[in-house]
Amino acid sequence: MAATGQVSATATPAPPRESRFATALREAVISGALAGVLGFFFLALKTDIETGGLVITTRWGLWLISIVIVAGGRLLLSLFVFGRIGTRSAAKSKTTTTSTIPWGKILTRALLAFALVLPFFFTYFFPQRDRQYIDLAILIMTYIMLGWGLNIVVGLAGLLDLGYVAFYAVGAYSFGLSAQYFGFGFWTALPMAGLLAATWGLILGFPVLRLRGDYLAIVTLAFGEMIRIVLLNWYQFTGGPDGISGIPKPTFFGLVIGRGDGSFGDVFGIPYDPIHRFIYLYYIILALALLTNFVTLRLRRLPIGRAWEALREDEIACRSLGINTRNTKLSAFATGAMFAGFAGSFFATRQGFISPESFTFMESAIILAIVVLGGLGSQIGVVIASVVMIGGIELLRNLDFLKSVFGPNFEPTEYRMLLFGLAMVVIMVWKPRGLISTRDPSATLKQKKQIGSDMVAQGEGH
Amino acid sequence: MEYFVQQLINGLTLGSIYGLIAIGYTMVYGIIGMINFAHGDIFMIGAFIALAVILVMQTIFGIAFLPLVLLLALVVSMLFTSAWGWVVERLAYRPLRGSFRLAPLITAIGMSIVLQNFVQVAQGARVKPLQPQISGGVTLMTGSNEHGTISAQLSYMQMIIIATTLVLMVGFTLLIAKTPLGRAQRACEQDRKMASLLGVNVDRTISLTFVMGAALAAVAGLMFLLLYGVIDFYIGFLAGVKAFTAAVLGGIGSLPGAMLGGLLIGLIEVFWSAYFTVEYKDVAAFGILAVVLIFMPSGLLGKPEIEKV
Numbered sequence: 001m002a003a004t005g006q007v008s009a010t011a012t013p014a015p016p017r018e019s020r021f022a023t024a025l026r027e028a029v030i031s032g033a034l035a036g037v038l039g040f041f042f043l044a045l046k047t048d049i050e051t052g053g054l055v056i057t058t059r060w061g062l063w064l065i066s067i068v069i070v071a072g073g074r075l076l077l078s079l080f081v082f083g084r085i086g087t088r089s090a091a092k093s094k095t096t097t098t099s100t101i102p103w104g105k106i107l108t109r110a111l112l113a114f115a116l117v118l119p120f121f122f123t124y125f126f127p128q129r130d131r132q133y134i135d136l137a138i139l140i141m142t143y144i145m146l147g148w149g150l151n152i153v154v155g156l157a158g159l160l161d162l163g164y165v166a167f168y169a170v171g172a173y174s175f176g177l178s179a180q181y182f183g184f185g186f187w188t189a190l191p192m193a194g195l196l197a198a199t200w201g202l203i204l205g206f207p208v209l210r211l212r213g214d215y216l217a218i219v220t221l222a223f224g225e226m227i228r229i230v231l232l233n234w235y236q237f238t239g240g241p242d243g244i245s246g247i248p249k250p251t252f253f254g255l256v257i258g259r260g261d262g263s264f265g266d267v268f269g270i271p272y273d274p275i276h277r278f279i280y281l282y283y284i285i286l287a288l289a290l291l292t293n294f295v296t297l298r299l300r301r302l303p304i305g306r307a308w309e310a311l312r313e314d315e316i317a318c319r320s321l322g323i324n325t326r327n328t329k330l331s332a333f334a335t336g337a338m339f340a341g342f343a344g345s346f347f348a349t350r351q352g353f354i355s356p357e358s359f360t361f362m363e364s365a366i367i368l369a370i371v372v373l374g375g376l377g378s379q380i381g382v383v384i385a386s387v388v389m390i391g392g393i394e395l396l397r398n399l400d401f402l403k404s405v406f407g408p409n410f411e412p413t414e415y416r417m418l419l420f421g422l423a424m425v426v427i428m429v430w431k432p433r434g435l436i437s438t439r440d441p442s443a444t445l446k447q448k449k450q451i452g453s454d455m456v457a458q459g460e461g462h
Numbered sequence: 463m464e465y466f467v468q469q470l471i472n473g474l475t476l477g478s479i480y481g482l483i484a485i486g487y488t489m490v491y492g493i494i495g496m497i498n499f500a501h502g503d504i505f506m507i508g509a510f511i512a513l514a515v516i517l518v519m520q521t522i523f524g525i526a527f528l529p530l531v532l533l534l535a536l537v538v539s540m541l542f543t544s545a546w547g548w549v550v551e552r553l554a555y556r557p558l559r560g561s562f563r564l565a566p567l568i569t570a571i572g573m574s575i576v577l578q579n580f581v582q583v584a585q586g587a588r589v590k591p592l593q594p595q596i597s598g599g600v601t602l603m604t605g606s607n608e609h610g611t612i613s614a615q616l617s618y619m620q621m622i623i624i625a626t627t628l629v630l631m632v633g634f635t636l637l638i639a640k641t642p643l644g645r646a647q648r649a650c651e652q653d654r655k656m657a658s659l660l661g662v663n664v665d666r667t668i669s670l671t672f673v674m675g676a677a678l679a680a681v682a683g684l685m686f687l688l689l690y691g692v693i694d695f696y697i698g699f700l701a702g703v704k705a706f707t708a709a710v711l712g713g714i715g716s717l718p719g720a721m722l723g724g725l726l727i728g729l730i731e732v733f734w735s736a737y738f739t740v741e742y743k744d745v746a747a748f749g750i751l752a753v754v755l756i757f758m759p760s761g762l763l764g765k766p767e768i769e770k771v
Contacts, residue, residue, distance in 0.1 A: 054513075218706055221703065222748035376564065423572075432558055
């Protein structure tokens with residue numbers, strides 16, 4: 001191919017620049033061909049289990065459609081998106097945000113106000129589907145809380161933790177087990193879950209202190225998997241894969257939210273409605289999440305928070321300035337773990353059932369994705385990323401109309417994780433610093449250095 | 463004794479597969495300093511392609527001559543899996559080169575999710591069993607214990623796996639040590655900017671690294687398929703984590719280290735299952751990793767990382 005290119009270049013004087021359409025077309029053809037190559041063994045051929053072994057079936061139509069889609073998509077992208085990026089980013093950099101209206105603050109306040117009235121908003125405007133929507137809000141809020149907790153470790157202290165879900169599991173199991181063996185209620189178990197998770201954070205944090213960067217990531221991943229495997233196999237104590245069921249619901253100052261004498265509705269004279277339980281759970285997780293946020297914001301102003309940020313920016317400089325990096329790292333690990341423990345015990349009470357299935361590596365990856373996609377260290381970024389990623393994925397459950405397009409066998413939920421992964425890749429490539437850009441350290445030298453530390457290539461200053 | 467020898471053989475076989483995957487991790491980490499999280503899933507892709515090739519050869523073309531089928535499966539799987547490796551690098555990692563450290567790790571995790579779920583959607587979630595292709599073996603020794611006679615067998619399958627791994631290892635070591643491509647790779651590993659100033663095409667070298675890693679992962683995938691006879695879309699995760707563990711254990715960035723680490727992890731896993739409990743074999747492998755990293759942060763054969771300020 002290179003040879004023919006050379007021949008044609010010498011035979012006829014090549015035009016100085018290929019027209020944009022021709023370039024786009026060529027790229028589209030290449031992309032289509034690649035899609036054909038990649039998809040051949042996965043889309044064109046399918047292995048199925050039949051009696052007597054595997055059989056192979058062909059799906060040429062699907063294969064051709066996928067090639068056309070990829071080629072067409074690439075053509076449109078190169079014509080309408082890629083060509084303009086340069087001009088657009090140049091225009092953007094000229095108009096740096098100098099607007100006097102603090103949009104960030106307004107957005108935060110508006111979101112907070114909406115979060116506070118959310119259950120009533122849904123019960124009032126969507127009375128048919130309120131339970132579903134509030135449940136989704138609880139789920140999103142749980143991820144927001146986990147994201148904020150992990151943000152302390154990854155976003156502030158810069159310690160890449162791929163096993164965060166282990167502390168979530170510790171929190172959930174400490175409530176589940178204490179409810180099962182000692183009959184603890186949610187409010188008694190909540191602080192204990194936080195403490196236990198923090199202790200585990202210290203225990204797991206201690207050996208990995210000397211590691212940095214990706215080594216830390218892989219060891220935390222290994223620890224997360226170890227905790228899950230132990231939960232899975234310690235059958236006598238944790239119930240193994242069967243998990244723990246019948247975990248009690250939280251009470252309201254000793255009053256059960258439910259039917260009967262002495263229940264919440266009975267005492268306050270409100271007729272019982274199952275939705276009360278959801279609303280109550282929602283406010284609990286909202287309070288827990290706001291607590292996480294509040295503590296993080298306050299800690300950032302304390303010396304320890306400053307030390308975390310310094311550690312993230314440059315560990316060696318941090319140590320040279322006399323900061324005890326060991327204690328700083330451990331405190332970040334323990335604080336982050338504590339909030340995961342709280343969230344875990346909330347998860348246990350919400351589900352009423354826990355099993356090791358819920359604490360796989362995928363959960364850690366989702367939480368980390370939320371933190372990084374939102375923008376490391378940015379609190380509001382975590383909120384937006386959770387709503388976009390978790391809410392967007394859950395929306396797929398409601399897309400029944402797609403069945404009329406793709407046929408009755410089409411199951412949108414099958415594509416949930418596929419789209420989640422694609423969104424992670426696309427958002428990251430499109431905005432590597434996250435949807436909301438990374439938070440700068442709380443305390444910085446006002447005089448700008450020639451190169452910002454965030455522009456330095458990997459290997460230096462991390 | 464026979465039991466021990468048998469476990470030793472099993473461990474070496476499993477370790478060879480881990481080692482082949484680990485090379486992909488170690489090369490990529492060496493050259494661009496990132497964990498290619500999707501590498502385990504590239505291994506899974508390789509196994510699926512090999513399965514499809516074997517089935518097409520045997521059921522559609524009716525080729526019964528096994529060595530030819532396996533050789534074709536190997537070559538086709540290596541080629542197509544390389545294409546996957548190249549595309550993953552091109553789409554998810556290259557746009558983020560020079561970005562901050564976490565960005566490519568996140569796209570790598572995203573790519574891993576994409577590959578797993580793509581295969582799940584396209585090929586179904588159920589496991590794919592393949593009837594044993596190579597059977598028989600050589601009995602090395604027989605003895606008896608309280609349960610009756612016991613023998614240590616080296617099956618032809620295991621011989622093929624260990625031999626192929628050896629050949630590939632030697633080939634790769636030579637490739638890295640002697641060829642211009644290997645020299646370019648080592649240059650990029652040491653200093654990417656300097657290498658590009660001296661006329662090394664850095665992007666191309668990195669792409670080729672991914673292609674080579676993917677090709678080796680495809681070999682490992684074929685071996686895994688033949689050895690266990692069962693694959694599904696999820697095999698990549700655990701194998702990937704273990705192989706990365708192996709790469710770190712051996713000292714990341716070092717090819718012999720990756721192989722040594724792979725063999726060690728395979729042996730640890732098999733012996734732990736044989737003499738202690740099967741359930742906790744992964745805990746054992748990860749525990750060893752943690753211990754090694756704490757006391758020997760640069761792995762067994764790795765060079766200590768010197769940080770310049």
